[in-house]
Amino acid sequence: KKFLPHRLKRARPDGTVLDIVGKPLPGGGMVTTYTDITEQERFAAEIRRERDFSLHLIESVPGIFYLIDEDGRFVQWNRNFEVVTGYTAEEMRAAHPLDFFEGEDRQLIEERIGAVFATGTATAEACFKTKGGIKRPYFLTGERITLEDGRPALIGLGFDITERRQAESDLARQTAILQATLEAMDQGISVVDGDLHMTALNRKFCELLDFPAEMAAGGAAFADFARYNAERGEYGPCDVEEKVREMIEQARHPQPHHFRRARPNGRIVEVRGNPMPDGGFVTTYTDVTEQEQLTQLLRTTLDNMAQGLSVFDKDLNLVVMNRKFIEIMEFPESFLAPGTPFEAFMRFNAERGEYGPGDIEELVRTRVERTRRFEAHRLVRQRPNGNFIEICGEPLPDGGFVSTYADVTERVAAEQALRESEARFRRIIEQSPISMAIVNMDGTIEFINRKAIDTFGYRPADIPDMGAWWVKAYPDEIYRTMVMAQWTGLVTVAIAENREIEAREYQVTCKDGSIKTMSIFGVPVADKVFVMFDDITDRKRAENAIRQLNETLEQRVRERTAELAASNQELESFSYSVSHDLRAPLRALNGFSHLLEEEYATRLDANGLDYLARIRAASKRMGELIDNLLDLARVSRQELKRVAVNLSIVASDIRETLEEHAPARKVRWNIMPDLMVRADPVLAKALIENLLRNAWKFTAEREEAVIEMSASRQGGETVYCVRDNGAGFDMAYAGKLFQPFQRLHDAKRFEGTGIGLAIVHRVLRRHGGRVWAEGIPGQGAAFYFTLP
Structure with a gap:
C-alpha cells in the first residue's frame, strides 16, 4: 500500500543470482524488473579473490612494497612500509620517495627512479631513513608498469640488508685478519688446492725461497713453482721436466711430511706439510739455519763443559751426552751413540765394581727400577779409584731425566779443610774477649760465644733466633721497631755493597733487667752474618759526665759573655754621652776664640796670634775626633x-x-x-x-x-x-x-x-x-x- 523504490540481490536455490529493482508508478501501482546477474557476480567474486590474494601477497613480503606514479606520489604501499618508516597512511600519501634518503643516497635514488621510467628496471643500495632519523641499509628494486588509467608507474620492493652488510664486513675483517696473520708469521706458508693451484701464500714464503713477486699472485700453478725450483738447482742436478712430473705426482697424493733441505745459498729450510680433507695440502717453511748453527754450537759447548752431562728419554735410552761424561765416568767410546740403553751403563758400572760387591743382575735391576721412578737428587759418590763424583739429576717434563757429573775430589778436600778451619775459628770466637754471635740468613742464631752469654745473661735456648732476640733485648715495642728497621737496613746495604755492617749504638736489655749501651757491628760472610757487641756502657757514662760539665762551662761562658756585652754597651753609651756632652764646651771654645781673633787681633802680638791659631786648630781637631767617636758609637748602637x-x-x-x-x-x-x-x-x-x-x-x-x-x-x-x-x-x-x-x-x-x-x-x-x-x-x- 505504501510502495517505496528498492533494489536487492537474491540468490535462488539453483544458484542463479537475480538483481531485483522496484519503482512506484505515477498513477499508483509499481513496476519490478528481474535481471539474471549470475555471471557478473561470479566475475566480481573472481576479481575480489585476486585482489585479496595480491593484497595478502604484498603484506606477506618480508621487506617493504611500494607503487609510485610518475609524479612521485605513493599509489600503494604495504603495512610494513609504515612500520619500518614510522609514517602514518596520511603521511605516506603526502610523502615523496626522495624524503627517505639524504646526500649521495638521495641523488642515487633520484637517478635510479629516472632510469626505471626510462629503461624499465633498476636496483640500488642506499641508506633508508625512518621518520625518527634512523638509517639502515636497504636493497631496493624498481620496475616500470602501466596503471589501469594508462599512466606509467614504478613498482618495487625493498629489503633490509643490515645483516648482509655485517656479514660482508665480518667476512672482510676475517679475511684481513687471516692475511695479516699469514703475513705476521715468521714462517713461510703455502696452500695448494686439489687442482694443484696455489690458493694462498705469504710474503715470508717468497722471501725464504726467493720466488719472484709475480709468482705470488693467487691461482698460480703448483707446477710453475716446481719448475722454477728445478731450473735454478734447488733439487740438485736433475732433468727438469722429469722432476716436475715427479713432484706433481707426489702432490696429487699428498702425505704428511717433514724434512730439512739445504738450499744452494747455504740456508737450511725446514719443510712441514699436511694434506687437507678436500684435497690439496698446506706446507710451512722455516729458516732453521741459525738453529742448525746453534745445534752445532750446543754440541761444541757440551763437549767443552767442565761437567759431564747425559740425557735419557722416558724409555731410558740415551738422547745426548758430552765427552766429559765419558771421561769422568770412564765409559767406552761405543756408549756415545744415541739410543744406548740406561741398563747398559748400569751393567758396565756394576761389572767393574762401581756399586760395590753383590749380584750383578740384582744391582742392575735395582738401579733401573729406581730410575723408572726417577726423583730429583744430588749426591757425592766415591769411586773405586778414590775420586769423588757429584751427581745431580732432574726429571724432564715429558719423561726421562738429565744428569750432570762433576769431579769434586779437590772440592771435597777443600770442604774438609774448611770444616777444620771453622772448628778452629769457633774456638777462637769462643775465647774472644768481645761478645759475638753467628746468625744465619733465615734468622736462626747458630752460635753465641761465652762472652755474649756472660754479658747479656741469655743462653742459646733463650734466643734460638732473631725473633726471640728482638723481643728480649728490646722489650719496648716502639724502640724495638726502630732498631729492627735500622739494623735490617744496615745489613741489606752491607750485603749489597760487600762491606762491613756500619756500627750503631743501641740500649740492650739484659736477662737480669739491666740496660747496657752496646756498639753493634758485623760482617756478612757467605750465608751468615758475624755480629759483634762492644760494651760501651762505662764510656757513655763518662761521656755524659763530660757533656754535662761542658754544658755547665758553656752556660758560664754565656753568662760571662752577656756580662761583657752589657759592660761594652755601657761603655759605648758612656762614650757616646761624653762625646755628645763635649760638643757644647767645644763650640763655646771655638766661638770665643773666633771672636777673640776678630775683635782683639790688633791687641795681640805674633805669639798671641800663633797661640790663638793653635787653639782654634786643636778645637777643630777635637771636633772631628768627637764626630768620629759618635759615628763609631752609632755603628755599635744602631x-x-x-x-x-x-x-x-x-x-x-x-x-x-x-x-x-x-x-x-x-x-x-x-x-x-x-x-x-x-x-x-x-x-x-x-x-x-x-x-x-x-x-x-x-x-x-x-x-x-x-x-x-x-x-x-x-x-x-x-x-x-x-x-x-x-x-x-x-x-x-x-x-x-x-x-x-x-x-x-x-x-x-x-x-x-x-x-x-x-x-x-x-x-x-x-x-x-x-x-x-x-x-x-x-x-x-x-x-x-x-x-x-
Whole structure:
C-alpha cells in the first residue's frame, strides 16, 4: 500500500543470482524488473579473490612494497612500509620517495627512479631513513608498469640488508685478519688446492725461497713453482721436466711430511706439510739455519763443559751426552751413540765394581727400577779409584731425566779443610774477649760465644733466633721497631755493597733487667752474618759526665759573655754621652776664640796670634775626633735591619760625591756591577764610604790613581775587595789598621783621625763578616771583606 523504490540481490536455490529493482508508478501501482546477474557476480567474486590474494601477497613480503606514479606520489604501499618508516597512511600519501634518503643516497635514488621510467628496471643500495632519523641499509628494486588509467608507474620492493652488510664486513675483517696473520708469521706458508693451484701464500714464503713477486699472485700453478725450483738447482742436478712430473705426482697424493733441505745459498729450510680433507695440502717453511748453527754450537759447548752431562728419554735410552761424561765416568767410546740403553751403563758400572760387591743382575735391576721412578737428587759418590763424583739429576717434563757429573775430589778436600778451619775459628770466637754471635740468613742464631752469654745473661735456648732476640733485648715495642728497621737496613746495604755492617749504638736489655749501651757491628760472610757487641756502657757514662760539665762551662761562658756585652754597651753609651756632652764646651771654645781673633787681633802680638791659631786648630781637631767617636758609637748602637743592598750603586754614589769635591783629580774607577748583599743599608753605606774614602785619600799623590771594587768566590763564600794603587802600608803593622785612632802614615801627609777603618771593622763584625788587608808600601793596598 505504501510502495517505496528498492533494489536487492537474491540468490535462488539453483544458484542463479537475480538483481531485483522496484519503482512506484505515477498513477499508483509499481513496476519490478528481474535481471539474471549470475555471471557478473561470479566475475566480481573472481576479481575480489585476486585482489585479496595480491593484497595478502604484498603484506606477506618480508621487506617493504611500494607503487609510485610518475609524479612521485605513493599509489600503494604495504603495512610494513609504515612500520619500518614510522609514517602514518596520511603521511605516506603526502610523502615523496626522495624524503627517505639524504646526500649521495638521495641523488642515487633520484637517478635510479629516472632510469626505471626510462629503461624499465633498476636496483640500488642506499641508506633508508625512518621518520625518527634512523638509517639502515636497504636493497631496493624498481620496475616500470602501466596503471589501469594508462599512466606509467614504478613498482618495487625493498629489503633490509643490515645483516648482509655485517656479514660482508665480518667476512672482510676475517679475511684481513687471516692475511695479516699469514703475513705476521715468521714462517713461510703455502696452500695448494686439489687442482694443484696455489690458493694462498705469504710474503715470508717468497722471501725464504726467493720466488719472484709475480709468482705470488693467487691461482698460480703448483707446477710453475716446481719448475722454477728445478731450473735454478734447488733439487740438485736433475732433468727438469722429469722432476716436475715427479713432484706433481707426489702432490696429487699428498702425505704428511717433514724434512730439512739445504738450499744452494747455504740456508737450511725446514719443510712441514699436511694434506687437507678436500684435497690439496698446506706446507710451512722455516729458516732453521741459525738453529742448525746453534745445534752445532750446543754440541761444541757440551763437549767443552767442565761437567759431564747425559740425557735419557722416558724409555731410558740415551738422547745426548758430552765427552766429559765419558771421561769422568770412564765409559767406552761405543756408549756415545744415541739410543744406548740406561741398563747398559748400569751393567758396565756394576761389572767393574762401581756399586760395590753383590749380584750383578740384582744391582742392575735395582738401579733401573729406581730410575723408572726417577726423583730429583744430588749426591757425592766415591769411586773405586778414590775420586769423588757429584751427581745431580732432574726429571724432564715429558719423561726421562738429565744428569750432570762433576769431579769434586779437590772440592771435597777443600770442604774438609774448611770444616777444620771453622772448628778452629769457633774456638777462637769462643775465647774472644768481645761478645759475638753467628746468625744465619733465615734468622736462626747458630752460635753465641761465652762472652755474649756472660754479658747479656741469655743462653742459646733463650734466643734460638732473631725473633726471640728482638723481643728480649728490646722489650719496648716502639724502640724495638726502630732498631729492627735500622739494623735490617744496615745489613741489606752491607750485603749489597760487600762491606762491613756500619756500627750503631743501641740500649740492650739484659736477662737480669739491666740496660747496657752496646756498639753493634758485623760482617756478612757467605750465608751468615758475624755480629759483634762492644760494651760501651762505662764510656757513655763518662761521656755524659763530660757533656754535662761542658754544658755547665758553656752556660758560664754565656753568662760571662752577656756580662761583657752589657759592660761594652755601657761603655759605648758612656762614650757616646761624653762625646755628645763635649760638643757644647767645644763650640763655646771655638766661638770665643773666633771672636777673640776678630775683635782683639790688633791687641795681640805674633805669639798671641800663633797661640790663638793653635787653639782654634786643636778645637777643630777635637771636633772631628768627637764626630768620629759618635759615628763609631752609632755603628755599635744602631739596630741591624738586613735588606737587599746593591753595593755597586752605593759605591757609584760615593764616587760622584768624591769627584764633586775634587774635580781636578784623575782617578780611574773599576766598580763591578750588581754586587748584591743582604745587609743594613745605613751600615753598608758607612762600610763602603770609609773604604772608598780611604782609597781616595791614599791615592792623592798619584798622577793617575786607580780604585777598584770587585768580588770573587773563594772557599765556598763571596769575598769582596776594594783595591787601590796608593801609598800602601807595611804588612808588619797590618794588625793596627782596624784599631780606633791608629795611623800608619804621617798626619801632615795624609789627614785623618784613624777612625774610618775601625768603623769598617765594627760594621762587618755586627754582620758576622770578616775583614783583612794586604799592602805593599808605595804600591797600593787591598781590603777584603765578607758579608754572610
